[in-house]
Amino acid sequence: MNVNPRREDNCFSFFPSTFNLRSFCIPIMWDHEIKAMASSHAIIASSVFMATVVPAVFIRGFSVYGTHLLWLSSVTGAVSVVNVAVFWLLGISQPTKKHTIGYKLSRLVRSCLYLLLSCLFYHTVVVLYGAPLIESALETFSLAVLLTSLTTLRCLCVLGPNVQAWIRVFSRHGAMSVWDTSLQITVACSVIGAWLGAFPIPLDWDRPWQVWPVSCSLGSVIGYLTGLVVAPAWIHFHRKQLTYKCK
C-alpha cells in the first residue's frame, strides 16, 4: 500500500522496527522528531557562529566584511560538514535499498554532480539578476556555492539525489515528513534572504556591507538561521493541521 518506499525506510531507520508505521503519523510521535530537529538545527546554527568566531581568533584581520571571501568559505565549509554529519548521524538521509558499493558510489557521484550543477545554476541566476558578469566572478561563484550548501546540500541530505523528489517537495502537499517541511522552510528562507539582500546594494549609503556580494550572502545566511529557528517552531505550533501522506 505504501507509495513511497523511501519513507518506509526512513521510518525504520529512525525508529526501532517495533514501531507500527501508522503510528508514525500520530502527532504525539512528532514531538521526538521536533526535538531532534530543534537540537540538530541548534547544532547547525552554532556551526555558523563558530565559523564566524573561530577564524577570528586564529587569523589576524579576519572580519565578515573585510575578508568576506574567507568568511564565506568558512561558513560554507562548516555548514556543509555539519549538515552532512548531522543528517548522516540522524539517519534521515539514506533510502538505501541496495547496499552494494557500486550503488553507493553512483549515488555519491550523482550527488557531487548535482552539487556542481546547482552551483552553476545559482551562478547563472545571480548573473541574470544583474551581478557583474566578469569582474567579480569569484565572489559571485562563492555566493553560488554558499547558496548551494544552504539549499541543495540539504535537499541532498534529506531526499537523496532525486531531482523529481526535490521539485515535488516544494509543493503544498509535497511534504511527507516534518523533515520535508523544515526543508521547505529553510530553503525558502535562505533564498528569500539572498533576494532581500540585493535590495540595499543600489542605495548610496557607502557602507561596507553594501559591496557585492556581502549583503546577499549575509542575507542568505541570516535567512537560513531564521529558517532553522522558525522550522521547528512552526511545525510545533501547526502540528494539529499537518497531515502527511504517510500511510
Next chain:
Amino acid sequence: MKRLPVLCLLLWLCALFYAGIYLFVSGFLLVRLEVNRTSGCDDVLQPSGARRDFCGAEPRFRRTLLLVIDALKIDFARFDPDNKSPRPYENKLPVLEETASRRPAHARLYSFRADPPTTTMQRIKGFTTGSLPTFIDLGNNFASTAILEDNIIHQLGNIGKRLVFMGDDTWENLFPNKFQRSLPFPSFNVKDLHTVDNGILQHLYSTMVGEDWDVLVAHFLGVDHCGHRFGPDHPAMGQKLTQMDGVIRSVMERLQNDTLLVVMGDHGMTDTGDHGGESQKETDAALFLYSPTPLFPGPPSQSEPEVVPQTDLVPTLSLLLGAPIPYSNVGQVLLPLFPAEGQTEGAVTGLSQLEALWVNVKQVNRFLETYSSMARDIPSESLAALRDHFSRLSATYLASSPASSPASTRELVESMQAYLSSVRETCRATWARFNPLKMAAGLAVLALACLLCFLVSQASGALAAGGRGLLTVPLKDPVFDSLRCASLLSDSYVIAEGRVVTFLLLSLGLFVPVRLNWEGRLLPPLHDPQKPPAGLLPPAPPPAAVRRESYVLLGCLGLLVGGAYLSSCFHACREEQGACQPSPFLAPLARLQDSRRKNLQYVMSLAALGLWTYLLRRWLRHYGNLNASGGAVLAARWVLPLVAVCLGLHWAVSGTPEDSFRNLAELIGVAQVALPRAAFALLGLGMALLWADPITVFLKTRGPAPGRGSHAAAIPPLPPRYRASTGISPHAELQHLIPQIYQRMRRSLEDSEQMGAGEVDTRPAVEAYGLGTGMAMSFLLLLLEMGALLHIHASATSLAGLQGAHSGDFSVPWTPVVLWSLASSQFFHATGHLATFPSIQWAAAFVGFPGGHAGTLLPASLVALNTFSSHILFGVACPLLLFWPLVCEDDAEDAVMEMRLRENPQQFSSALLQLSTRYLTILGAQVLASVCAAAVLRRHLMVWKVFTPKLMFEASGFLVSSVSLLVGVSLVMRVDLAVGRWFRRLLPDATR
C-alpha cells in the same frame, strides 16, 4: 457585449487620473516665462532721461569678489558672545559680526532671503538674473542648462570686466564660455566635503593678488555637503565653518581699496541639513558686504532693512560696478550703499539714492510691460495698479529738482521702494509659491482614482466570475508592484531604475513556476490509488500534456529571462551613475568611425529587422493565409515588408559618410527625406485600413461556406471530429457549424488583433532608427519578450485549467498584468531612454524632416513616439493578455478558443474591463508613488534632479499608456463589432 459602458467607464477613470495629475502638477511645478531681452548701455534709463553713456561713467568699485558659501545659513553667521555652550554650528564665523561692529562704515551683515525653490541651481540663477527662477522656465532650452536670460555675469562681461570663476561646476553649466578663466570642480558627490573647497583655496589667494581679474566668483560647497551628510548639528560642520572663517579673514587681508567683497549663502538648510522648500530655515542665508574703503555713510540706522531679498543683489552690484541692470530683474537697489541726496562725499562717485532708485524703477517697469505682453499669468488688476503707481512716480520724479526739500525727497524714495516691493511681491505670488492646496487635492484625486480603479477591477472580476470573489483582496501579486512603487520613493532606486525594474521582472517571472509548483500544477500529479474513484473528481489530465505545457512555460521563461538580461545592453547612463558606460548601440550609425564595426552593426540591425518582420508575418500566416484580396490583407502582406525595406535603405543612407559619394549627394538627400516619410505613410495607411476594415481579411477563404449554405461538410478543411457528426440533422449541423465558423473567425479576429500589435510595433522602430540602428535589436527583444510573457501567461492558465483549477471565467490574474507593466517600464529603459530631460532623444524629431519643422505638433509627437514607444506597444497590446490563453488552446477538445468570449458577451466585456482597470490601477499606483515622492521629498537634495523629472516622465508615460490602452480596447471592440455584423449576415444562410 457592452461596448459603450465599458469604454465610458474607462474614459472616466482615465479622466480622473488626468485631473489628479494636472491638479498636482499645477500646484507643484512653478512655471515662468523667460524674457529673452538684454539691457544695454544706451538704454534710456538714465536719471535725467537724457542719453548719456551709462557704462562710460566711472563706477564706484572697479572690482568685486563674490564668495558664495553654499548653504551659509544666517544662523551660522551670527555671533553671540553670551552663548557659553554653543552648538557645533554656532559662533563659528566670528569674523563677520566682529568686522561689522568694529568697522560699521565698511561692513554689514544682513539676512539674505532666498525664494523657493531653494536649490543651488535655481538660486544661482536667481541672484545673477535678479528674477525668481522656477523649476520650469519656459523658453529655456531643455537640452542645455545654460542661462539664456539677461544676467549680471553677461552684463559685466559686456562692459569689459574680466571674469574669473572657481568652485561648484554648476556655474560652468549655467554660464558656458562666459568666464575668462574658470576652475570648476565636480559638485555631484555629496559625500565629498573637501574637493571643491580645497580646489578653490589652492588658487584663490594667488589669483587675488594678481591684477588680471575684475570679478572673481568663488563658490564653496563644503558647508552644504556637510549639511547633507551630517546635518548642521555635527562637529564636522563646526570644522567646516571655522575653515570658512579663516578663508574670509585671509581674503579680507588681501583686499585692495577698489574692491568690494560679498560673502553670501545661496540658501539655508533645515535641521536635517536639507533644502529646497520654503521654510524660513531654508530661505534665510547670510549676506556680508565689506570694502576697505568706506561703504556706508555710518553705523546702521533704524530705517535699514534687516532682511535683504536675494533679488536685490543684482541691481545693487550692477550699479556699483557700473553695468546696466539685467533686463528681467525685479529686485531693488540696497539703499544704504548709495549716498542720500544732498550728502556730498567727495571721494565717492556714482549715483545717489534717488537716481539709483529711478534707474531701478524704470528697468522694472520696462520688464513688467514686456512680460505682461508675453504672458497672461499676472492678474490684470494688480497690473493696472502697478501701472498707475508708476505713472504717478514718474510724474513726481520728473517734476522734482535737486533743490526740492529733503522731506519730499524722502517721500519719493519711499514711494519708489513701495513700488519695487509690490512688483516683486506680485511676481513672487505668481511664480515662486508652491500651492499646497492644489498639491493635496491632486494627491487626493489620484489616490481616489487608484482606489476606484481597483474597486472597479474587483467588481468586474466578481461579475465575470458570477458574483464570486468580490471581497477577496489579492495579497501576493501586488507585492511586486508595491515594491516597484516603493522604489520610486528613493533617489538611488530611481537612478538605478532600469536595473530595479529588470530585477523585479525577473523575480516575478521566476515566481510564476515556483508558485505553480507550490500549487502542485507544474508536474503531472502523482497517481494515487488511495484517492476516491475518478467519478467524484475531474479526470486527471494526461501527464504528457501537463509536461509539455510545463516545458513550454519554462522555455518561455528562459526566453523572458534571456531577453531581459540582453536588453540591459541597450541602457543609457545617468550622470549620477559614475562608473556606467552607455550602450554602444545608442550612437548613430553615421557617427561610428570604425567601418568594420559600422558594417557589423548595420548587418546586425538588418538581421534583427528581417527576423522581426519574418516573425510577425509568420504569426499572421499561422492564423490564416495572406492571399485574399481585401485591403487589410494587402496591408498585412505588403506594409510590413515594405516598411522593413524602407527602414533598411534609410539606415544605409543615413549611415554612409557624407563625403564618400559626392556625386550621389542629391540622391542621398532625397532618400533621407523620402524613405522615412514613406514608412510613416505606409504605417498610417496600414492603421487606417485596419481600423476601417478589420474583418474582411479572410472572407475569401471562407467564401465557400456561406455560399453553399448549410452543407457543413462543404467547408473545405473540416476537422474529422466534426465531419463525423454532420449531416445527421439540420439542427445538429447548425450546432456544429457554429463552432466551425467560430474557429475560422477566431483566425481573423486573432489576425486583426495581432496586426494591431504588429502595425504599431513597426512605428516606434521607425523613430528609433534615426538615433541608433542598434535599437532594432532591442525591439526584436521586446517582441520576443512580449511573446514570451503572453505565452507564460497562457501556459500558466492552461496548466491551471488542465488540473481542474480553472474557474472557467476569462479574468486575467494580477501576476501577468504586473509583469506586463514591469516589462513596459523595462523596455522604456532598454530603448536607451531615461527619466531625465537631457536624455530625451531630440534627433527623432528630424527623422524624415532634416530641414526642421514649421509647427511644434509634429516634432513633439515624433519625439513622444520615440520616447514612449514601449508604453505605446504594451498599452495597445494589453488586451492580448485576455485572448492569448484562449488562442493557445489549439488542440483542446472543443476548440472554439476566443469565440468563447463571443458566446458570453457579458463575461467578455467584464473581463476586458477588469483587465484594463487592473492595468490602469498598476500604472496609476506608480504615478501616485512618484507624485508622493515629489510631494513628500520636496526638500530633498535630489528633488529637481531626480524626483521631478521622474514625476514628469511617469505622468506623461501614464498619459501615453492609458491612451494606447484605450486604443487597444476600442480596437478589440471594433473587431468584435465587425465579427458580430459578419456573423449576423452568415446566420440566416446557415439556418436556411
